Amino acid sequence: MSAPISRYPVPSLESLPEDIRARILAVQEKAGFVPNVFITLAHRPDEFRAFFAYHDALMEKEGGLTKAEREMIVVATSGANDCLYCIVAHGAILRIYAKNPLVADQVAVNHRKADITPRQKAMLDFALKVALASKEIGDEDFASLKVHGFTDEDAWDIGAIAAFFALSNRMANLIAMRPNDEFFLMGRVPRQK
Amino acid sequence: MSAPISRYPVPSLESLPEDIRARILAVQEKAGFVPNVFITLAHRPDEFRAFFAYHDALMEKEGGLTKAEREMIVVATSGANDCLYCIVAHGAILRIYAKNPLVADQVAVNHRKADITPRQKAMLDFALKVALASKEIGDEDFASLKVHGFTDEDAWDIGAIAAFFALSNRMANLIAMRPNDEFFLMGRVPRQK
Amino acid sequence: MSAPISRYPVPSLESLPEDIRARILAVQEKAGFVPNVFITLAHRPDEFRAFFAYHDALMEKEGGLTKAEREMIVVATSGANDCLYCIVAHGAILRIYAKNPLVADQVAVNHRKADITPRQKAMLDFALKVALASKEIGDEDFASLKVHGFTDEDAWDIGAIAAFFALSNRMANLIAMRPNDEFFLMGRVPRQK
Amino acid sequence: MSAPISRYPVPSLESLPEDIRARILAVQEKAGFVPNVFITLAHRPDEFRAFFAYHDALMEKEGGLTKAEREMIVVATSGANDCLYCIVAHGAILRIYAKNPLVADQVAVNHRKADITPRQKAMLDFALKVALASKEIGDEDFASLKVHGFTDEDAWDIGAIAAFFALSNRMANLIAMRPNDEFFLMGRVPRQK
């Protein structure tokens, strides 16, 4: 009864272009397994390269947001878009970065009640408005971020992560991407060192 | 009373990395002007590169969809997301590719009443479901496409374009990207050679 | 592949009652063509008379709103209702009245980003609330208009135009009224004298 | 604590143009009181004339719909638009025409559960789609009406009544039109001759 990891053909590692195979092997080395987003999107090599270049440009850059905060944005907006893969996989990463086994489930369901700072709540308010009603974004939204010390460049980061996962959530839902079983438990057990 | 082209600083061409400047000059050469999406997104070079790599992978690839059909997807989903830049700029491109001065406005407002084929209506039904309710995409949606001769790879193309412009629409709304004045008229006058 | 101008029979000019034919000929004289709203609604003479009497009472009266502002209300609320005929036909009229080739597309998609005054944005906020959530109209909405110098009679004008086009948009969608090709280009070329 | 009958000035009968006064006196003669829609809309004589001309053209014409059925459309769509005046005033008229003290409350809340015929349910399905999602009206909706014996002209009647009360509901909400106390009880007591 367990569903396949993608509605589309999943390539074998050997069949992939060298750069993509190298990237996937590096991830496997680090994580201990290959997250399904890599191997399922590799069905389209050019799109794969652009997707991860974009991802890295947003998630691994320097700036005013911590890595855990970037993942909070992913989890909160994926929750609003009901994307199982992104909630589960990025929820795991958020738990690890935040060293907090509870925050991912909280943020995915209702950031208003999560154990996060008022500054982080303002960040997620902005991200969710970009995700759900970007037409209505205006000066007052940027002003609400400034109250908490976010710069305009931070606002771009927040909004761009929400925008990128608008794409990512839709791709995962389109191909029925299945989260790896490993993600469900990662970061939940306190002493996971 | 006319708004700036972006809420963010707009770089000068000279200040840009060589590859980005070259890309922009090439577009200017072809179009006769620099579409604002290029110069405004160049504020973030790494994101610029990923954005256009992704765009090209989807919009310039071979496949079962014509160039005009790809632009229809952009215009219809951007209409649903109320993104002025994308409706106006891609509406212009659609008019030119389709050699039809009316179709862009029709598709942006209500594809059900547009002068397009039943096959194209089914394509836009699928694209709009990915744009607005990707959680609910299921076997029956792929089956509806098959009735009109679309393959699974065509379905990926349709859905991925809708997903990419989910990102693009949100970025344009986030930075208040302004369409170039030139786009509003392009492709409307029959004999525009 | 081009659709008919109405789902219903379209009367010949000769078959129409004298007063209706006269009105249509006068419009044709002025515009150079017969806008489809006239000839398609003439299928029902009594409703035609009431429709245009109402239209004229709202759109050609004296008052605190300019003719261009009245058309802005039509275009913004028709955009919210996704009515192709009204967006295209009244968009043309708005471009001409405002002597501005861009404003109609801007207002139809997102008045928050349009090249209009803060007073006009407040006017369209009010109009859109009447169009979309009239149940919630209250003292605070009238107060927001007063800040910009609108009187209670101006508020009636704004709300009544939004209400009338709530009817008009639904009639156009009901009968699948098609905009005349002429409207798509009108007012877009600067020197159209 | 009882609210005024309109947010706007209410004219005295004597101050009104002769034709409007005559119409109002005739209604008063028949109903025993002046329904507030007449005296509150008389604040704007030209709009008053067009409003009631339109109303009469739709509600008093011959055709495939009974008078009770026309009022059902008014009550069902006014329920969907949360317009107190129209639900209460036309609910009273519906009870009288249908000689049924229960049907108005049923139809205002949920026509699916009302004591009406399957044909009337199909009629109200169509009317509510025009009221709430006219953009999506298509061939299949006309076909659903035909199954129950409705002609295309009946479909125009149904849709046009829904469209006219889209206007009427918004005007009543705009001016905070208050239903006359008399309407609440009318047609509820079996023997009200």
Place this chain on the structure above:
Amino acid sequence: MSAPISRYPVPSLESLPEDIRARILAVQEKAGFVPNVFITLAHRPDEFRAFFAYHDALMEKEGGLTKAEREMIVVATSGANDCLYCIVAHGAILRIYAKNPLVADQVAVNHRKADITPRQKAMLDFALKVALASKEIGDEDFASLKVHGFTDEDAWDIGAIAAFFALSNRMANLIAMRPNDEFFLMGRVPRQK
């Protein structure tokens, strides 16, 4: 054409457990008839007992809300949920408790325009937010109640009544519970003693 009172079998009084029969007979004694909610829910005795125990705990307790105010909450939230049984039956009770033949219809459609106090409007704003968007309830909502003198315990009462009728409305809609004819007229005639 009149629908049955429930989609499910309706037990005879004699077939019911003693405590349930006693409760129903007591209601009949007081009201003069058996409201359908009693006899239809008696199909499931254990759920019946819990339902009415919950109802009584909320509706018959002491506290800062009058009985009429508790019924206002029921009618307003049942209006938002489109539950015919609860609007009609509790509307009747509200008219009687409030000694006001108009208030129930007003509150069911739009409490903003009802003849109630500003304090009662704030109470219904809170109740409707619990009914429709409980996820968003926060400190600011409790603060809005305090402005009008409501305590935190009053807030629990308001929210719990809205929550209980979220259940009740769904049960009534699930089983297609029909309001007794008697309710439609109760409390409408001023001198009904």
Place this chain on the structure above:
Amino acid sequence: MSAPISRYPVPSLESLPEDIRARILAVQEKAGFVPNVFITLAHRPDEFRAFFAYHDALMEKEGGLTKAEREMIVVATSGANDCLYCIVAHGAILRIYAKNPLVADQVAVNHRKADITPRQKAMLDFALKVALASKEIGDEDFASLKVHGFTDEDAWDIGAIAAFFALSNRMANLIAMRPNDEFFLMGRVPRQK
């Protein structure tokens, strides 16, 4: 930064009526801790008693649904209502009953993609319609259940569980009920005996 378990005072076990204390001690005995729903709702003893009587009548009765299926309904509808407490606490119970560490997260986000049977998907379709659009429940929904072998009594069970958690979700959101930390991990580790 960790929020309290309720917005309201939480009673000490000793201060509670004997029957409520006994119930809570029994749960603690079995679970190893006191789930917060017990101790926070005990703030109102009468409502507590009715709440758990209702809960037990629905969740512990015999019938066509397994215990795991009942919990699926809770988790799916609580997901739709964004209720953190119910998703987390009942998600834990579902994982244990179903002996499946993945199913709770799947069902909370999107039951269409969960590893459940087509019969269970039909069950959740029905439950979600009761939760979100009970007004529209009709014969066709009962027919869809019958296709999968569900009886009318099963349909009552499904709908009543969805209705009860419509109440429960709103109460939890109203008082900001916090899930116990223990629930987040329960049932996730295969061999958790």
